[in-house]
Amino acid sequence: MKFNFDERIDRTGRGQAKWEPEILERLFGDRDLLSFWVADMDFRVAPPIREALVEAVEHGCMGYTSLDKSFYDAYINWQKRRNGWEPSVDWFRYTPGVVPAINLLLLSITEEGDEVLIQRPVYYPFTDSIVKQKRVVVSSALINEGGKYTIDFEDFEKKAASPKCKAFVMSNPHNPVGRVFTEEELRKIGEICNKHGVFVISDEIHSDLIAKGHKHVVYASLGKEFEQNCAICHAPSKTFNLAGLQLSCILIPNEEARAKFDAIQNRYSITSPNYFAPVAAKAAWNKGEEWLEACYDYMYENYKYIVDFCAAHWDGKVIVSPLEGTYLAWLDFRAIESDPEKLLNMVRKEGKVALDEGYIFGPEGAGFERINLACPKSLIVELMDRLAKFVK
Numbered sequence: 256m257k258f259n260f261d262e263r264i265d266r267t268g269r270g271q272a273k274w275e276p277e278i279l280e281r282l283f284g285d286r287d288l289l290s291f292w293v294a295d296m297d298f299r300v301a302p303p304i305r306e307a308l309v310e311a312v313e314h315g316c317m318g319y320t321s322l323d324k325s326f327y328d329a330y331i332n333w334q335k336r337r338n339g340w341e342p343s344v345d346w347f348r349y350t351p352g353v354v355p356a357i358n359l360l361l362l363s364i365t366e367e368g369d370e371v372l373i374q375r376p377v378y379y380p381f382t383d384s385i386v387k388q389k390r391v392v393v394s395s396a397l398i399n400e401g402g403k404y405t406i407d408f409e410d411f412e413k414k415a416a417s418p419k420c421k422a423f424v425m426s427n428p429h430n431p432v433g434r435v436f437t438e439e440e441l442r443k444i445g446e447i448c449n450k451h452g453v454f455v456i457s458d459e460i461h462s463d464l465i466a467k468g469h470k471h472v473v474y475a476s477l478g479k480e481f482e483q484n485c486a487i488c489h490a491p492s493k494t495f496n497l498a499g500l501q502l503s504c505i506l507i508p509n510e511e512a513r514a515k516f517d518a519i520q521n522r523y524s525i526t527s528p529n530y531f532a533p534v535a536a537k538a539a540w541n542k543g544e545e546w547l548e549a550c551y552d553y554m555y556e557n558y559k560y561i562v563d564f565c566a567a568h569w570d571g572k573v574i575v576s577p578l579e580g581t582y583l584a585w586l587d588f589r590a591i592e593s594d595p596e597k598l599l600n601m602v603r604k605e606g607k608v609a610l611d612e613g614y615i616f617g618p619e620g621a622g623f624e625r626i627n628l629a630c631p632k633s634l635i636v637e638l639m640d641r642l643a644k645f646v647k
C-alpha cells in the first residue's frame with residue numbers, strides 16, 4: 256500500500272480536540288475515551304501537503320498573507336476537474352471556516368426574525384448559527400425509510416412558501432445521513448427556493464468525499480437562475496484533514512449578495528488567511544488527488560466493516576444508512592434502545608467511546624449514533640466490539 260492508513264498515531268499533547276484527554280473530560284466528562292466524534296481524520300495529511308508545509312516553514316518569513324493567482328487557479332482547476340464546474344475568481348471569498356461563513360451569510364442575506372430552512376437531522380451548528388443570529392429555525396425533516404433518507408418536497412415547499420422564509424441552509428453531501436442529493440432532487444429544491452425567493456446556502460464541505468456510484472453536483476452548476484440565488488461553501492478542510500489551518504472557500508455568484516457579504520465581512524475584518532493555509536490548499540488541490548482516492552477507499556472499507564458487523568450482531572436490528580458521501584456512518588439503534596439517555600450511557604459510560612449522539616442533530620436523530628470513519632481500521636474493530644458488548 257502506497258499510503259499507510261493503518262498506523263495508529265498518538266494525537267495527544269497537541270491540543271487536538273478529538274483526542275486530547277483534557278478536552279474529552281471537559282466535553283464528555285471522561286478523559287479516557289476512544290474517539291469517533293468530531294469530523295477530522297486520524298491520518299497524516301498527503302505527502303505533497305507535508306512537503307509544501309515543510310518548505311514554507313524553512314523559508315521562514317511568515318508575514319501577512321493574501322490569496323494569489325496560483326491559489327485561485329488551483330481551486331478552479333480542482334472544481335473543473337472534479338465537478339465540471341468553473342466558478343469565476345470574482346465570486347470567491349475567503350473565510351476561516353464554513354460555519355463562520357454561514358453566520359456571515361445569514362447576517363448579509365436575512366434579517367432578524369426571518370425564517371431559515373434546514374433539513375433535520377442535520378449538522379447541529381446550522382441550528383446554532385440561525386439561533387445565534389436571531390433568525391428562526393424551520394426544519395423540513397428528511398423522510399427515513401429503513402435508513403434511506405429522502406426529501407419531503409410537499410413539506411419543503413409549504414415551509415419555503417412562508418413569506419418570512421428567506422434562506423435555506425443545505426448540507427450536501429448530507430451530514431449526518433450520508434446522502435448525496437441527485438441532480439433531480441437539487442433541481443426540485445432549487446425550483447421551489449427560486450419560486451419563493453429563498454436564498455440557498457449550499458454547504459458542500461463534504462463534496463470531495465463521494466462513494467463510488469454517486470456523483471456530486473455543485474448546486475450553482477444547475478443553471479443561471481440557480482447560480483444567482485445561492486452561495487457555495489466549500490473547503491479543503493474535511494477532504495484533506497486541514498481543519499486546523501482554517502481556510503474555507505465561499506463562492507457567491509450574485510453581485511448584490513456578494514456586496515452585502517463583503518460589507519459584513521469587512522465590518523468584522525475577516526480578510527486574510529494564515530500563512531500556511533493557502534500553501535497546504537494548493538498542494539492538496541494540485542497534487543493530493545491520488546492520496547484522497549486511496550483514503551476514501553480505505554474509509555469506505557471501514558464503513559463496510561460496520562455494515563457487515565451490524566448484520567451479524569443485534570439480530571440485524573441496527574440499521575446503517577447507505578453511505579453515498581462523507582466519512583460519517585449513521586446508525587439507527589432504536590430497535591435496541593429507544594431512550595437516548597440510556598443509549599448514551601451504554602456507549603459512553605460503559606463502552607467508553609465518544610460518538611456524536613444522534614439527538615444533537617435534532618429530535619429525529621434520537622436513538623441514532625454517528626461514527627467518524629476516518630481512522631485506522633483497528634480502531635473501528637475495537638469500537639464495534641465495545642458496542643456489541645455494552646449496547647444491549
Ligand SMILES: Cc1ncc(COP(=O)(O)O)c(C=O)c1O
Pocket residue numbers: 294351352353354355378426430458460490492498503
Ligand atoms: C456540514 C458541515 N459543515 C461545516 C463543517 C465545519 O465547518 P468549519 O470547520 O469549516 O467551520 C462541518 C464539520 O463537520 C460539516 O459537517
